[in-house]
Amino acid sequence: xxxxxxxxxxxxxSTVAATVLLAGCVSTGSAVQAxxxxxxxxxxxxxQSRFTDAEKGxxxxxxxxxxxxxxxxxxxxxxxxDTFNTQLPSYLTSKxxxxxxxxxxxxxxxxxxxxxxxLDLSSVWAKNTNEFPGALHTLSKDSSGSExxxxxxxxxxxxxxxxxxxxxxxxxxPKTWDEFLTVAAKIKxxxxxxxxxxxxxxxxxxxxxFDYLDVRINGGDFHLKLLAGKKSYDSPEVRKVFxxxxxxxxxxxxxxxxxxxxxxxxxFSQGKSAMYLLGAWxxxxxxADKRDDLxxxxxxxxxxxxxxxxxxxxxxxxxxAKTDKPKLVKRFLAYVATAEAQTQLAKGQQGTALPANxxxxxxxxxxxxxxxxxxxxxxxITQFYNRDAGDAQQTPADTAMTSFIAHPENxxxxxxxxxxxxxxxxxxS
Amino acid sequence: MTGxxxxxxxxxxxxxxxxxxxxxxRRGMRIPPPIVLALVLVPFLVEAVGVFWPAFQGxxxxxxxxxxxxxxxxxxxxxxxxxxxxxxxxxxxxxxxxWIVLFGGISFLAGLGVAMLFQSERRGVGIYRTALFLPxxxxxxxxxxxxxxxxxxxxxLNNALDAVGLHSWTRVWLGDSNTALYVVIVAALWREIxxxxxxxxxxxxxxxxxVQEAARVDGATTWQRFWHVTFPQMRSVNLVVLSVLIIxxxxxxxxxxxxxxxGPYHSTELLSTYMFSTAFETHALGYASAIAVVIFILAxxxxxxxxxxALSEEKES
Numbered sequence: 248x249x250x251x252x253x254x255x256x257x258x259x260x261s262t263v264a265a266t267v268l269l270a271g272c273v274s275t276g277s278a279v280q281a282x283x284x285x286x287x288x289x290x291x292x293x294x295q296s297r298f299t300d301a302e303k304g305x306x307x308x309x310x311x312x313x314x315x316x317x318x319x320x321x322x323x324x325x326x327x328x329d330t331f332n333t334q335l336p337s338y339l340t341s342k343x344x345x346x347x348x349x350x351x352x353x354x355x356x357x358x359x360x361x362x363x364x365x366l367d368l369s370s371v372w373a374k375n376t377n378e379f380p381g382a383l384h385t386l387s388k389d390s391s392g393s394e395x396x397x398x399x400x401x402x403x404x405x406x407x408x409x410x411x412x413x414x415x416x417x418x419x420x421p422k423t424w425d426e427f428l429t430v431a432a433k434i435k436x437x438x439x440x441x442x443x444x445x446x447x448x449x450x451x452x453x454x455x456x457f458d459y460l461d462v463r464i465n466g467g468d469f470h471l472k473l474l475a476g477k478k479s480y481d482s483p484e485v486r487k488v489f490x491x492x493x494x495x496x497x498x499x500x501x502x503x504x505x506x507x508x509x510x511x512x513x514x515f516s517q518g519k520s521a522m523y524l525l526g527a528w529x530x531x532x533x534x535a536d537k538r539d540d541l542x543x544x545x546x547x548x549x550x551x552x553x554x555x556x557x558x559x560x561x562x563x564x565x566x567x568a569k570t571d572k573p574k575l576v577k578r579f580l581a582y583v584a585t586a587e588a589q590t591q592l593a594k595g596q597q598g599t600a601l602p603a604n605x606x607x608x609x610x611x612x613x614x615x616x617x618x619x620x621x622x623x624x625x626x627x628i629t630q631f632y633n634r635d636a637g638d639a640q641q642t643p644a645d646t647a648m649t650s651f652i653a654h655p656e657n658x659x660x661x662x663x664x665x666x667x668x669x670x671x672x673x674x675x676s
Numbered sequence: 677m678t679g680x681x682x683x684x685x686x687x688x689x690x691x692x693x694x695x696x697x698x699x700x701x702r703r704g705m706r707i708p709p710p711i712v713l714a715l716v717l718v719p720f721l722v723e724a725v726g727v728f729w730p731a732f733q734g735x736x737x738x739x740x741x742x743x744x745x746x747x748x749x750x751x752x753x754x755x756x757x758x759x760x761x762x763x764x765x766x767x768x769x770x771x772x773x774x775w776i777v778l779f780g781g782i783s784f785l786a787g788l789g790v791a792m793l794f795q796s797e798r799r800g801v802g803i804y805r806t807a808l809f810l811p812x813x814x815x816x817x818x819x820x821x822x823x824x825x826x827x828x829x830x831x832x833l834n835n836a837l838d839a840v841g842l843h844s845w846t847r848v849w850l851g852d853s854n855t856a857l858y859v860v861i862v863a864a865l866w867r868e869i870x871x872x873x874x875x876x877x878x879x880x881x882x883x884x885x886x887v888q889e890a891a892r893v894d895g896a897t898t899w900q901r902f903w904h905v906t907f908p909q910m911r912s913v914n915l916v917v918l919s920v921l922i923i924x925x926x927x928x929x930x931x932x933x934x935x936x937x938x939g940p941y942h943s944t945e946l947l948s949t950y951m952f953s954t955a956f957e958t959h960a961l962g963y964a965s966a967i968a969v970v971i972f973i974l975a976x977x978x979x980x981x982x983x984x985x986a987l988s989e990e991k992e993s
Contacts, residue, residue, distance in 0.1 A: 333956040336744040362745045447850055450939055502829035504940045505851025510828065639743070639958040646764075650941035653853065664763070671758075675741045675960045 288571035291320040292579055293345035294564075295338060297331035302528075305595025306349070312591060313582050319575040321347075332638070339364045339567055346570040347579065352386040352561035353634040354475075356396050359565070360389030366566035366573060368394045371580045378586065378604050382628050386561055397580045398563040399592055400600035402527035403618035404455055404631075405543030412439075412518050420544035424463075424491070427547040431498040434521045441498040443520035445508030446649060451641055452508065453648035454632035455524045458558055460488045463549040467556030467627035474636035476673050480647070480666040486658070491549060493655050504649060526560065526631075527599040527618060543614065545621055556627035560634055561603065636669075643668035731972075737965035744961050755966035764942045765967065768950040771857055775928060775946060779861050779868065780921040786865070787872025787917070792902070794873070795880045805877070809870040816867065820934030823863035824850065853943035856936055860944055864931050868924065872917055879913030880906070912989065919982045926975050947971050 296306055303325055310323045324345065326334070331349075338344045339359055350356055359365050368387075372394040376384060379398065387396035406420075413419065416434050421427040431441040444452050461470045465484045472478045473485070500506065500520050512532050515523045523529075524546070533541050548555070564583060566576045582588050586606035593602040598612045601619050611619060622628065633641040647665040651658065738755055742748035759765045794805050811819065826832045827849040834846040849859045883906065891905045907914075929948040932938060938945040938953060947967060955964030 336959065340745055359745060364745060447939070448937065450937075502848045502851060505827075505829050505848035507824075507828070639960070642953060642957050645939070646941045649939060653940060672958050672960060675755075675758075675963050 287574045290572075291322040292347060292570075292572055292575050294321050294323050294347045294349075294579075295331070295345040296323055296325050296349045297328045298325060298349065299328060300325075302596060305592040308595050309583065309588055309592050312588065313579055316582070318578050318582075319572075321579055335359075342569075343571075344567040344569055346572060346576050347564055347566045350396070350563065350565045351630070351634045352383070352396055352398060352563055353630045354637045355634050356387075356565055357389055358637055360395045364568055365389070365395040366568050366570060366576060368397060368566065368577070368580060371397060371577055371584060374581060375584055375604075378584070378606050380603075380605060383561060383603050386630075387563070396563050396565055397584050398561050398603035399583060399589060400563075400596070400603050401559045401561040401622075402600045403622055404459070404524065404526045404546070404558040404560075405618070405621070406522050406546055407515075407525050407529070407541060407543045408522050409516075409518070409537065409540045410542050411540050412521055415518075416521065420542075421547055422545075423551075424547050424549040428494060431495060435498055439518065440500040440514075440520040442495065442522050442524070443500040443506070443511045443515055444503045444523070445506050445511030446503050446652075447505050447507050449508040450645035450649055451633065452524075453652070454641070454644050455526075455558070456492060457488065457644065457648060458629065458632050459524070459546040460491050460549070461485070462556040462558075462627075462629060463546065463553060464488055464491060466553045467629055470556070470629060471635060474632065474640070476669065480669060481662040485662060489651060489655075489658055489662075492651070496652065496655060499652070504652060526558075527614070530599050530614065531597050541614070543617070554626035555624070556629055557622055557625035558631055559622050559625075559628045560631045562600070563603070639672050640669055643672065734965050734968055735972075737962055738969045740962040740965075742961045743959045748962070751962070755963050756969075758963065759966055759970065764945060764950060767942055768945040768947045768967075769970075771943075771945060772926065772947045774857065775861065776922060776925040778858075779864055779928070780918075780925050782861075782865055783868040783872045783921055784917060786869045788876050790869065791873045791876030791880060792906075795877055805873070808873055811867040812870050814867070816864075816930040817934045819863055819867050820931050823859070823866070824935050827859050850936055851940055853940055856940060857944045860932055860935050863935065864928060867931075868921075872921070875917050875920070876910075876913065879910050883909050915982065915985060919978060922978045923975060926971055926978075947974075 294306075294310060296303065298306055303323075307323060310321045313319075313321055335348065335350070336359075338348070356365070372384070372387070383398045383401070384394075387394050387398060389395045408420070416437055416439065418430045418433055421430045434441040444456075446453055458470065461473070461484075464487050465473075469478065469484060473480065478484070500511075500514065503511070506514070509532070511520070511523065512529065514520050516533055516537055525543075530538070530541065545557075564580060566573075566580065570576050583592075584604065586602075586604045586608065589602035589604040590607040590609050593600055593607065593609050598615050601611075601615060601622075602609060629635055632644055636644070643665050646668070647661050650661050654661075739750060739752060740748040741751050741755075790808060794801050794808075814822075828834075829848050829851070833849065837843065837845045847855055849855050887905060887909070888901060891901045896905065927948060928946060929952065932944055932946055932949050933952070936944045938949040942950075947970065951964050951967040951971065954960050954967060
């Protein structure tokens with residue numbers, strides 16, 4: 248018996264020892280090969296898409312129209328968003344990756360570009376640079392300045408409410424922070440929760456409040472530096488953000504930490520909560536008969552001396568550097584960049600996105616018109632927390648925001664932990 | 677064929693130990709025929725490629741800092757050192773311990789209790805057994821959905837508490853760090869108890885009723901019959917149940933992920949969920965592998981001790 252135990256132990260021990268010795272041999276290097284010259288390989292181009300059934304109408308139409316042109320075949324692969332997001336690094340580092348992917352502009356794309364995993368798309372951009380806003384052009388570049396991203400559309404974030412509810416409650420959309428607090432107080436006094444959020448399954452929604460308060464109080468420049476790791480979360484500036492957030496905290500539905508996003512939208516649609524800070528993507532989740540009643544206002548101005556920045560997350564396409572059909576990829580992406588293709592794409596998205604191409608002709612609905620005007624008047628554009636800071640930073644941000652909501656008195660510890668966690672992720676990943 | 681002939685047949689078949697027939701050949705140490713070699717080697721190769729190699733790579737990864745796309749850096753045991761100053765890891769470790777004690781302990785006791793209650797073949801007992809076993813046919817994600825609706829802020833539980841005038845007892849069950857973990861354990865227990873009950877009923881059925889009968893004749897009370905007669909005879913079943921429960925506790929992931937994703941603010945984080953979110957949300961693959969190694973060591977400790985005991989029992993018999 249003892250013989251058996253010691254044999255087991257020695258087998259286990261030697262396995263561990265061998266593993267330690269071989270730790271360096273794991274295939275973690277991303278052997279990057281340059282895009283091949285010469286003719287493309289045969290077969291269709293694979294477009295890997297994260298759009299859900301409700302959203303994929305536009306991109307299906309786009310692929311159909313390109314295939315009808317006879318310049319090559321594109322095959323669309325739709326994958327659930329969560330799976331897509333976690334799998335993308337594996338796709339891009341695999342030996343024979345799919346060719347083109349839907350993705351987010353900004354740091355999220357730059358993370359891959361800096362590892363030389365993305366195809367250089369400067370030839371696509373050379374043809375139609377002036378059809379896109381300058382800000383979107385800058386967003387589409389990697390750290391060395393070459394284009395790796397083709398934007399298809401962008402959207403806005405706003406404080407959503409129902410016009411009929413506001414009328415009933417006797418309030419009008421506020422413009423400044425003080426007006427905002429007054430409106431919230433008036434709503435609360437009538438037994439309605441001024442704000443809601445569904446954080447039990449979508450904790451990241453709380454980052455919208457952080458982003459907006461930070462750009463309104465400290466400005467877009469500070470915000471982007473903070474998210475890029477050049478400023479500390481444990482700083483007087485960030486404390487000001489949380490001080491403002493604390494002012495509105497009692498005005499939230501007290502159950503937000505245990506409420507799902509769907510439940511929160513349902514509470515909001517039924518008038519149990521009056522306002523919900525959301526991106527345009529959420530509009531279709533409001534019941535169809537309440538859609539016309541839905542409205543939004545710009546996040547209130549806290550400090551008028553701070554230049555106005557707005558969140559405008561940009562979506563688009565990237566291509567793998569390892570594609571064996573670079574010519575077809577570029578033909579397809581050049582088509583995607585055209586005003587015609589972007590018009591069609593935006594039409595299929597139920598008014599929740601604005602086409603990136605300036606020449607796209609589209610009759611905008613009232614909310615889209617308002618969103619477009621709001622973004623045009625902004626002095627600076629940010630993306631969203633995870634797109635500006637990098638996806639890996641979202642978890643510590645969620646932890647900080649949700650623990651502050653539950654225990655605002657622990658702010659010192661929360662900020663210390665957030666700063667440490669953000670630094671650790673930068674160091675270990 | 678009547679019952680008695682069946683019984684006799686079985687006895688006849690089991691009487692000569694089958695190993696005797698092969699004894700001389702084993703001494704000769706001849707090379708086994710190719711079909712035997714193939715039957716051993718093919719599964720071994722599949723296992724090696726599909727299980728051992730990835731597991732081995734996982735351990736190797738735990739000595740690196742790697743985000744999955746960039747170049748990896750070898751950092752030695754730094755990941756393991758960092759683990760023990762990481763408050764979230766400590767929380768996850770503590771929650772895993774709570775999970776083993778409460779989920780494992782209650783499943784064991786309740787499973788044994790209902791098995792004792794429903795072991796005898798009485799009219800209608802099948803209905804109760806089926807009812808208890810039914811939750812196991814639901815996937816854990818579905819279980820999580822059902823219980824999530826039950827515990828949501830305006831869900832069944834809070835409404836029921838309101839209706840009986842216990843408004844002060846209502847909580848945001850899944851959003852309160854004081855209750856969330858226990859709520860998830862309740863949901864997991866709902867499913868596990870039926871499973872453990874089936875294991876125990878199988879064990880109880882295998883016991884010789886004449887021993888019980890003898891104890892009863894000797895005047896042993898119900899509790900004495902259970903504690904001194906039934907329970908000691910069930911040693912091997914208890915061991916299986918304990919191992920199953922500890923391994924189930926360590927690999928519990930789906931129900932927590934589906935109900936809370938480890939939140940609010942990591943208060944329901946288990947080692948498994950923390951490993952997952954570290955690997956696939958913060959993309960720290962080396963650090964996540966270090967957590968996986970800790971889970972592996974905890975699990976292997978249980979499995980090895982189980983194997984050692986199982987082997988020693990086999991030897992005794």
